[in-house]
Amino acid sequence: MNWRRDIIPPIALITILVVGWYFVAKVSGLSSFILPSPLDAIQAGWETRDQLVNSIGLTLTATGIGILLAITLGVGIAALMDLWPLAHRALYPILVVSQTIQILAIAPILVIWFGFGLTPTVLIVVIFCFFPLAISTADGLTSTRPELIALLHAMGATKRQIWRMVRFPSALPSFFSGLRLAVTYSVVAATIGEWVGGSPGLGLYLLRSKNALATDQVFIAMFITSLLSIILFLLVYSIERLVLPWYYKRRTESWDEIGIY
Amino acid sequence: MTTPRIEFKNVSKSFSGAGQVIPALANVSFKVMPGEFITIIGTSGSGKSTLFNLCVGLLEPDNGEILIDGEQPKKRTGMVGYMPQEDLLLQWRSVLDNVIIPLQIQGIPKREAQQKALKMLPDFGLKKFEHEYPSALSGGMRQRAALLRTWLMGRSTLLLDEPFGALDALTRRELQNWLLRVWHEYGRTVMFITHDVEEAVFLADRVIVLSNQPGEIKSKLRIDLPRPRNQGMIAEPAFYLLVKELLTELGIIHQSTI
Numbered sequence: 001m002n003w004r005r006d007i008i009p010p011i012a013l014i015t016i017l018v019v020g021w022y023f024v025a026k027v028s029g030l031s032s033f034i035l036p037s038p039l040d041a042i043q044a045g046w047e048t049r050d051q052l053v054n055s056i057g058l059t060l061t062a063t064g065i066g067i068l069l070a071i072t073l074g075v076g077i078a079a080l081m082d083l084w085p086l087a088h089r090a091l092y093p094i095l096v097v098s099q100t101i102q103i104l105a106i107a108p109i110l111v112i113w114f115g116f117g118l119t120p121t122v123l124i125v126v127i128f129c130f131f132p133l134a135i136s137t138a139d140g141l142t143s144t145r146p147e148l149i150a151l152l153h154a155m156g157a158t159k160r161q162i163w164r165m166v167r168f169p170s171a172l173p174s175f176f177s178g179l180r181l182a183v184t185y186s187v188v189a190a191t192i193g194e195w196v197g198g199s200p201g202l203g204l205y206l207l208r209s210k211n212a213l214a215t216d217q218v219f220i221a222m223f224i225t226s227l228l229s230i231i232l233f234l235l236v237y238s239i240e241r242l243v244l245p246w247y248y249k250r251r252t253e254s255w256d257e258i259g260i261y
Numbered sequence: 262m263t264t265p266r267i268e269f270k271n272v273s274k275s276f277s278g279a280g281q282v283i284p285a286l287a288n289v290s291f292k293v294m295p296g297e298f299i300t301i302i303g304t305s306g307s308g309k310s311t312l313f314n315l316c317v318g319l320l321e322p323d324n325g326e327i328l329i330d331g332e333q334p335k336k337r338t339g340m341v342g343y344m345p346q347e348d349l350l351l352q353w354r355s356v357l358d359n360v361i362i363p364l365q366i367q368g369i370p371k372r373e374a375q376q377k378a379l380k381m382l383p384d385f386g387l388k389k390f391e392h393e394y395p396s397a398l399s400g401g402m403r404q405r406a407a408l409l410r411t412w413l414m415g416r417s418t419l420l421l422d423e424p425f426g427a428l429d430a431l432t433r434r435e436l437q438n439w440l441l442r443v444w445h446e447y448g449r450t451v452m453f454i455t456h457d458v459e460e461a462v463f464l465a466d467r468v469i470v471l472s473n474q475p476g477e478i479k480s481k482l483r484i485d486l487p488r489p490r491n492q493g494m495i496a497e498p499a500f501y502l503l504v505k506e507l508l509t510e511l512g513i514i515h516q517s518t519i
Contacts, residue, residue, distance in 0.1 A: 151349050154317040155414060156339020157366045165362065169353045246353045246394045 036216035045220035051205060056224060059201040062118055063190045063232075066125025067183060073126060074133025074178070081134075082141040082167075099131050107196035116199050124193035129182035133175070140174025141167055173247050176240040183232040187225055264331040265292035266418045266450045267316065267341070272325035274311055275475070284475030285311040289325070291469060291478060293418070293450060298441075300453045300465040302507070308476025309454045310346070313420050316452075317343040329418075339366070342419040342449075346426060348407040350395035356406050357382075357391035363414040378413060384443060385409040401432040408440075418450040425460070434492055437463060441490055458511070462503045463490060470510045480510050 018038050025037035032040050045052055077095070081088040103124065110120035144167050152162045187202075194203025202221055209217035241248055269291050275284040285308040293299050303309050314320040315327060318337030326333055329340050350359045357375055364374035382388045385405045395403055404424055411419055424440075425433040441464065444451055455461050461468050468482040484503060486494060494500050508514045 145349075147345065147347065148349055148351070150319055151343070151345055152362070152366070154314075154319050154338055154343045155363045155366050161366055165365070166351065169351070172353075244353070246396070249394060249396065 033213050033215045040216040041219040044216035055202045055205045059190050062121040063186045066122045067186050070126045070129035074130040075137050077134040078137035081138050111197040120197045121193035121199050125189045128185050128189035132178045132181040136174045136178025140171030144170045180236050183236050187229045267293040268328040270326040272322045274322050287475035287477050298451045298466050300461040301469045302461045303471030307471040307473045342411040342414040342416040344411040344421045346423045348403040355392050360410045421453045423454050458507050
């Protein structure tokens with residue numbers, strides 16, 4: 001990544017927007033519970049820091065466990081669909097349907113089943129995140145060039161060797177695309193789960209702040225949620241660059257300088 | 262009498278598609294003797310690649326027998342070296358890790374396989390490129406890497422399917438020379454598909470001509486040019502007479518016009 005080209009522009013734009021927001025909040029004279037200024041939001045966050053830090057910890061725990069479970073489930077489903085065509089036909093529509101489930105309805109039901117606490121939140125993260133993972137991994141597995149499989153077969157490779165040497169590595173870029181999407185949703189999913197289920201975490205902090213008309217607290221919780229999502233996204237992106245150096249080498253290799261991208 | 266490396270006995274193969282049966286090969290019989298360099302020529306659709314796919318066990322014949330070293334094995338996969346038209350290098354593996362794939366398939370530990378491959382790199386013109394990804398290599402080097410991969414299968418017979426087809430004319434000549442040199446040095450048996458008439462004559466001990474749909478062996482042409490071959494020979498009358506004979510066999514020069 002090029003610091004001057006890739007990092008400076010978004011940061012500059014964000015700074016301009018925040019400063020603009022500050023002046024609008026000041027000049028308009030709106031009370032802080034309708035439009036708090038950025039400083040109000042930061043101050044509100046500082047005053048409730050113990051509660052916030054605690055909430056962040058809980059939300060991140062739920063998110064982390066949820067993502068790990070979603071990876072296991074998503075990759076598992078993708079592998080099953082790949083190995084067994086009948087499973088592919090049977091599961092694919094159900095996967096799509098699973099994404100149309102009304103989360104506002106399912107979240108309270110999960111609370112009724114599993115009680116207040118980590119479990120319902122984790123499950124909501126899983127429901128949100130496994131879908132992009134399953135779909136992208138399944139696509140990645142089918143994207144393996146049949147010629148490569150034929151070549152290894154002709155060399156006498158077993159099915160397992162073909163899987164390990166060709167199928168799995170060629171599915172990795174798609175898997176990571178799915179994972180990037182999944183982690184971006186995950187923090188928001190966790191807060192929604194907490195909000196609807198009333199489980200402690202950033203979601204509950206948001207809910208309480210809203211009920212108390214503490215708009216400044218709503219804003220700071222919103223920022224923190226975004227920030228956590230971005231950090232997770234960047235974390236996955238960095239892992240991806242480490243695991244798939246060949247993929248990025250190839251893409252940045254030749255025509256980057258001409259500016260056709 | 263020596264046992265042929267590969268022997269086809271009345272092999273036929275057809276494919277069914279779109280409601281009709283398309284014959285690809287019909288009654289093909291030939292022998293490849295140890296150390297021979299055979300080129301196979303024919304227009305596209307003459308079943309050249311089908312012939313190779315049968316040899317390496319990717320396809321089964323409808324009729325006939327395929328013998329390898331005099332025997333009819335249950336599974337032919339892994340028994341002969343095979344290089345398809347494209348280089349098909351894995352882009353996520355370095356050159357070194359690509360060429361050791363056949364050794365890993367045979368269960369040789371990675372470190373040991375790498376040691377073995379490193380010794381061969383200079384002969385294949387890949388020295389100092391072992392840690393590059395295939396995307397960083399030129400077309401000619403990628404073909405050489407693919408050839409080394411085939412080579413390291415360690416089989417006495419190599420099937421090369423238009424290995425130089427996608428290369429420019431100059432690189433192609435260079436690689437022809439180089440292939441003949443390594444073939445001579447290491448004494449392997451080669452079957453080489455091409456649709457380039459000069460290439461077929463230049464490389465071969467014998468040329469097998471396949472006719473079009475169904476692929477049948479039209480003729481087998483012995484090339485009695487002296488070895489080692491050099492590119493200067495292509496300007497000699499003996500070479501050109503053979504090219505002309507081959508063109509006639511292929512139906513490109515008609516009998517009546519000679």
